[in-house]
Amino acid sequence: MGVLLITPERCTSCQACELACSFAHEEEFNPERARLSVMFWDHEAHSVPVMCLQCEEAACLAACPAQAISEDARTGARLVNHTRCIQCQTCMNVCPFGCTWYDTQGRKILKCDLCDGDPECAKVCPSGAITSVDRTSVNVSRRKQAASKLKAIMSQGIWP
Amino acid sequence: MAMTFGWRGQFLRVNLTSGKLRTEPLRPEEAKDCIGAHGLAMHLYGKDVPVGVEPGSAENALILATSPLTGTLLPNGGHYSVVTRATQGARLSCANLGGAWGPELKYAGFDAIVVQGKSAKPVYLWIIDGVAELRDAGHLWGKSVRECGDLLRAEIDKKAHVCCIGPAGENRLCVAAIVSDAKFASGAKGVAAIFGEKNLKAIVVRGTGGIRLARAAEFMATAQRLRHDSATTLLLGKGSRLQGPVLLVTSVAEDTEALPSDGVQPRSCFGCTTVFSSFADDSTGETIARFHVESLPQVDAGQLREQRAFVDLGLDYVSAKTMLASGKSDDTQDQVELAGRLARGELGEKTEAEVKPGEVGNSGCVVGGYVLVPAIATGELGDDSGAALAAAESAGCCPFAAALMKAPEIASLLRSATGMDYSPEDILRAGRRIATAAGK
Numbered sequence: 001m002g003v004l005l006i007t008p009e010r011c012t013s014c015q016a017c018e019l020a021c022s023f024a025h026e027e028e029f030n031p032e033r034a035r036l037s038v039m040f041w042d043h044e045a046h047s048v049p050v051m052c053l054q055c056e057e058a059a060c061l062a063a064c065p066a067q068a069i070s071e072d073a074r075t076g077a078r079l080v081n082h083t084r085c086i087q088c089q090t091c092m093n094v095c096p097f098g099c100t101w102y103d104t105q106g107r108k109i110l111k112c113d114l115c116d117g118d119p120e121c122a123k124v125c126p127s128g129a130i131t132s133v134d135r136t137s138v139n140v141s142r143r144k145q146a147a148s149k150l151k152a153i154m155s156q157g158i159w160p
Numbered sequence: 161m162a163m164t165f166g167w168r169g170q171f172l173r174v175n176l177t178s179g180k181l182r183t184e185p186l187r188p189e190e191a192k193d194c195i196g197a198h199g200l201a202m203h204l205y206g207k208d209v210p211v212g213v214e215p216g217s218a219e220n221a222l223i224l225a226t227s228p229l230t231g232t233l234l235p236n237g238g239h240y241s242v243v244t245r246a247t248q249g250a251r252l253s254c255a256n257l258g259g260a261w262g263p264e265l266k267y268a269g270f271d272a273i274v275v276q277g278k279s280a281k282p283v284y285l286w287i288i289d290g291v292a293e294l295r296d297a298g299h300l301w302g303k304s305v306r307e308c309g310d311l312l313r314a315e316i317d318k319k320a321h322v323c324c325i326g327p328a329g330e331n332r333l334c335v336a337a338i339v340s341d342a343k344f345a346s347g348a349k350g351v352a353a354i355f356g357e358k359n360l361k362a363i364v365v366r367g368t369g370g371i372r373l374a375r376a377a378e379f380m381a382t383a384q385r386l387r388h389d390s391a392t393t394l395l396l397g398k399g400s401r402l403q404g405p406v407l408l409v410t411s412v413a414e415d416t417e418a419l420p421s422d423g424v425q426p427r428s429c430f431g432c433t434t435v436f437s438s439f440a441d442d443s444t445g446e447t448i449a450r451f452h453v454e455s456l457p458q459v460d461a462g463q464l465r466e467q468r469a470f471v472d473l474g475l476d477y478v479s480a481k482t483m484l485a486s487g488k489s490d491d492t493q494d495q496v497e498l499a500g501r502l503a504r505g506e507l508g509e510k511t512e513a514e515v516k517p518g519e520v521g522n523s524g525c526v527v528g529g530y531v532l533v534p535a536i537a538t539g540e541l542g543d544d545s546g547a548a549l550a551a552a553e554s555a556g557c558c559p560f561a562a563a564l565m566k567a568p569e570i571a572s573l574l575r576s577a578t579g580m581d582y583s584p585e586d587i588l589r590a591g592r593r594i595a596t597a598a599g600k
Contacts (some may be wrong), residue, residue: 007267012428015260016314016387019233019431028370029232042342045427103369124233124387126433 001076001137002117006049011129013038013047017121024120025113026106033103035112036121049130051097051121052112054078060100060111062093069111076135077114085109164229165374166577171204172270172292176358177218177277181292184273188228190578195554195570195587196227196271198254199594201243204274214247216357218278224265224323224363225272227556231263231371232428233380235387235565238556239265239431242338246350252328254554254598255351257323258429259340261365264321269368279359284324286316288366296359302327302504304361304472305339308362317366324362325355328475331505332356335483337476344429352474363527365573371424374579381573388431390564391542469496473503549600551591567591 013088014051018034020152026033036051058078061069068084069091071077091100091109100111115131166188173182194203212521213219222244229237240262243595246253265273269290300308309322314356321341328336329352336352355361373379427436470477484498501507555570567584574582 012432014428016233016433016573017428019231022370023233023376026370027254028372029378030368030370032267033370124384124389126387 001140002112002114002132003054003076003135004051004112005083005131005133005138007129008048010127011038011047011049012127013040014126016126017021017049017130020120020124024115033110035110036099046100047108049121050097050099052078053097054056054114059094059096063090063094066089068126069140070112075114076155077112079113080109080111082108101150163372165372165579166574168193168231168266168269168271168369168371170270171272172287174273174275174277174294175277176279176294176360177281179294181264181294183290183529186378186409188344188578188580189581190273192578192582193273193590194594195551195574197225197230197241197554197556198243198256198550198598199469199554199590200227200272201225201241201254202252202594204272205243205245207276208276209245213245215307215354217249220245220276220354222354222358223272226262226266227554229390229573230556232268232373232577233383234431234573235383235388235390236429236561237556238429239553239556239558241553242264242346242351244354244534246354249594250350251598253345253351254497255338257338257340257346258432258558259321259344260430261321261323261340262556263430264365264367266367266371267369268365269369273295273363275358275360275479278357281361282361284312284362284364285360286364288317289368298359301330305474306342309342312364313360316364320364320366322362322364325352326503327490328474328480328503329353330474331503332360333475333478333503333505335479335502336501337471339471342472343427371578373575379573379576382569382576386564387433387568391566395571431556466495470499474501477501487493490597538585546595547588547591549591550595551587554590554594570575
C-alpha cells in the first residue's frame with residue numbers, strides 16, 4: 001500500500017503535479033480541476049502542495065450519507081463511488097484538510113484516488129517534493145538522516 | 161466554437177483608442193506554419209500592421225502570444241512571447257517570458273492578444289474566462305510592479321496573474337522590462353516602452369478552462385521522457401553559451417537577509433524542470449552554472465536586494481546597470497536610489513524613441529524574483545542552432561531547455577497535442593524563418 005509523502009522544502013511551485021492530476025483524471029490540463037493544489041505564499045517565497053492524506057479514520061467516509069466513500073483495500077485510497085454519490089458535499093464540509101472539493105465544471109466531487117496505486121503527481125514532480133512511498137518504508141530516509149547525527153558522534157568516540 | 165486541441169482557437173483584439181474589444185477565431189490550420197508564441201505573434205503582427213510604422217504610433221501593435229503547448233506538461237513549457245516594433249527601422253522586438261501568466265491566458269480561453277491603438281489615459285486589461293474589459297489604471301500609474309500586482313489581485317481576484325510594467329516602462333525607457341507576476345522579467349529591446357507608449361499598465365488574467373489534447377497517451381510518453389532528460393542531462397547544446405557577469409538562480413523572500421542557500425525554497429517558473437539542473441560549457445564540459453544555489457557562494461544578500469529593487473522598478477537589470485555605469489553616476493552612489501531616479505525619468509536618459517537599432521539587446525531575464533540569468537548567445541544567423549532555438553521558443557519552451565527540444569521532439573509533441581501533421585523539417589523551416597525575422 002502506497003502513501004504520498006510531501007517534502008515541502010523541495011517544492012518549486014512549478015504546478016506540474018496539478019497538470020498531471022487534471023490530465024490523468026479529467027483529460028485536460030487545468031490546475032483548477034486537479035485533486036491536489038499547490039498553496040503559495042508569494043512574498044515569503046514559500047509553496048506547499050496539499051492533497052488528501054487518506055486518513056485512517058476518514059471523516060469523509062464516516063460522514064457520507066450515501067455510503068459512497070469506501071476504502072480500496074489494495075491501494076489504501078478512500079475512493080468516491082460517483083454512481084452512489086448524491087453530491088451533497090458533506091465530505092467537503094467535514095474534511096479537516098480541505099482536500100475534498102466540488103468540481104463545478106464536471107459536477108462531481110474531486111478527491112485524490114492515488115491513481116490506482118501509481119500517483120501521477122509523484123511521477124512528474126521534478127524536485128521530489130511529492131513522492132509515492134510504500135507504507136512500510138515511509139520516512140525511512142528521514143529516520144536515517146536523524147540517526148546519522150548520532151552515528152557521527154559515535155564515530156568520533158565521544159559517546160561511551 | 162469547434163473543438164480544438166492544444167490551441168484554444170481564439171484570440172482577443174483590443175483597440176485602446178476606441179476602447180473596443182473583440183474575440184476573433186484563430187484557425188489552427190493558419191497558425192500551424194508559425195508554430196506558436198514568437199512565430200504566431202510575428203504572424204499576427206505582419207497580418208495587421210503595415211510595413212514601416214513608427215514604434216510610437218497608434219498603428220503599431222503589441223502582440224502577446226502563447227503556443228499550443230503552453231500550459232501543458234511540456235518541460236519548461238509555461239512560456240509566452242511579446243512582440244512589437246520597439247525601434248524604428250529595426251526588426252521586430254521579441255520578449256520571451258515565463259511564469260504562470262501564459263498558461264493562465266490559455267485557461268482563460270485565448271491563444272493570443274493583439275493590442276492596437278493608444279489609450280488617452282492609463283488603463284489595464286482584465287480577462288476572465290473568455291470575457292475581457294478595459295479598466296482605469298490611474299491609481300496604478302507610478303506604482304512598482306510588486307505594488308501593482310498586489311493591488312490588482314486585491315481588487316479583482318487573488319488568483320489572477322499579472323503582466324505589467326513599472327515606472328521605467330511608463331516613462332518609456334529603453335532599459336525597461338515587462339514583469340510577469342512580479343518575478344519573471346524580460347527587457348528585450350524596449351518592448352516595455354511600448355506598453356508605456358500605449359498607456360497600458362497591466363494585463364490581468366484568470367482562467368478556469370482546460371487545454372485538451374488530441375492524443376493524450378502519446379503526448380505524455382514524449383513529455384515524460386523529455387522531463388526526465390531535462391533533469392538528468394547537462395543543458396547547453398552546441399552553439400549556445402551563457403554570457404554575462406553572474407548567474408544566480410533561485411530566489412529568497414522579500415525583506416529577508418537570507419541567502420538562497422540558507423534553507424530557502426527554490427522558486428521556478430510554471431512547469432520548470434531545470435531548477436535543479438546544471439549548465440555546462442560545451443567546449444570544456446565544465447559546469448559553469450547551476451539553477452540551484454549551493455553552488456553560488458559568491459552571491460551576497462545585498463546583490464540580491466539590488467536586483468529585486470531593479471525588477472520592482474520595471475528595469476532590466478543588466479542594461480540598466482550598464483546605462484548607470486556609462487552615464488552621469490559614479491559607483492559610490494546608492495545604486496538602488498539611482499535606479500529609482502532612472503526609472504522615474506529624472507536622469508534624463510535616453511528614451512525608446514532615441515534608441516538606435518541594435519543598441520539594446522535582449523540582455524537577459526530575471527527568474528524567480530532575484531535571480532539574474534544572462535542572455536543566451538545563439539549561433540550565427542543561418543546556423544541551424546539559431547533556428548532550433550527559435551523553434552523551441554515558438555513551441556512555448558524556455559530558452560534554457562532549448563537544447564533538449566530538438567525539431568523531432570517538438571514535431572512529435574505538436575502532432576500528439578494538436579492532432580495535425582508536423583514533420584521535423586516543418587519545424588526547422590519555421591524556426592529558420594522566425595530566427596531570420598527576429599534577427600537572431
